[in-house]
Amino acid sequence: MGQKNQSLRAGKVLYIVGAGGFGRETLDAVLAGLEATPGDSDLCFVDDGHPGEVIRGLDVIGSGAVLAGKDFVIAIANPDVRRRLANAMLSGGSVARTIVHPGAVVGPETYLGDGTVLLALSHISSSVRAGNHVQVNYNATVGHDCVLEDYVTVLPGANVAGGVTLGEGSTIGSGAIVLPGLNVGRGAMVGAGAVVTRNVPAGAIVKGVPAR
Numbered sequence: 001m002g003q004k005n006q007s008l009r010a011g012k013v014l015y016i017v018g019a020g021g022f023g024r025e026t027l028d029a030v031l032a033g034l035e036a037t038p039g040d041s042d043l044c045f046v047d048d049g050h051p052g053e054v055i056r057g058l059d060v061i062g063s064g065a066v067l068a069g070k071d072f073v074i075a076i077a078n079p080d081v082r083r084r085l086a087n088a089m090l091s092g093g094s095v096a097r098t099i100v101h102p103g104a105v106v107g108p109e110t111y112l113g114d115g116t117v118l119l120a121l122s123h124i125s126s127s128v129r130a131g132n133h134v135q136v137n138y139n140a141t142v143g144h145d146c147v148l149e150d151y152v153t154v155l156p157g158a159n160v161a162g163g164v165t166l167g168e169g170s171t172i173g174s175g176a177i178v179l180p181g182l183n184v185g186r187g188a189m190v191g192a193g194a195v196v197t198r199n200v201p202a203g204a205i206v207k208g209v210p211a212r
């Protein structure tokens with residue numbers, strides 16, 4: 001597993017990249033982790049749309065003000081934007097930190113990659129392999145033996161059954177269900193509330209019950 005928020009050390013900087021809705025939700029997860037294991041950390045948002053502002057009591061800086069060698073998490077739902085910003089931060093010498101809300105459940109033999117974010121009440125079962133910069137939102141469940149490739153997004157309340165592979169940059173919409181053992185291709189989008197009963201080709205958008 002990448003470094004977890006519970007291990008933040010005094011004086012250590014964490015950049016939360018993106019000060020929008022998911023950025024603030026990621027901040028909630030970071031702060032909950034700090035409460036679970038008291039510590040101290042300098043937190044700030046990085047967002048070129050809001051430099052100089054204060055959001056939720058944190059300073060917002062532009063990307064040009066980022067210092068090398070500090071930790072970061074990309075807190076933006078769009079997988080393509082997340083990939084671009086993660087690569088920019090990494091090439092600038094920043095270090096991706098994994099954020100797990102203390103109210104998330106992570107099963108045994110499950111691996112979480114660097115920069116991955118699990119929000120409260122997400123449940124990632126056993127023997128799951130989640131890549132880098134994956135996001136699993138509130139109340140979403142991921143079954144045993146799933147593979148979530150880099151930049152996957154599982155939106156609130158989605159239910160991914162056991163043995164599913166979610167391709168790089170794919171998104172599972174709110175409340176959607178993916179039946180066991182299926183593959184969702186790279187960059188595909190599963191609509192909110194869909195029930196996926198067949199493999200989804202790369203780049204496809206599917207919706208409805210059954211998903212088409």
Ligand SMILES: CC(C)(COP(=O)(O)OP(=O)(O)OC[C@H]1O[C@@H](n2cnc3c(N)ncnc32)[C@H](O)[C@@H]1OP(=O)(O)O)[C@@H](O)C(=O)NCCC(=O)NCCS
Binds near residue numbers: 173174
């Ligand atoms: C499926 C989805 C990607 C389609 O987006 P889109 O291509 O922009 O689609 P549109 O909004 O233009 O809608 C096109 C049609 O699909 C229908 N539609 C949209 N989303 C649908 C869904 N999830 N299930 C069933 N039908 C849906 C619309 O009603 C519309 O139907 P119409 O042509 O008969 O009027 C999107 O609607 C969606 O479900 N995204 C998931 C978002 C989510 O879960 N967000 C949570 C954030 S916390």
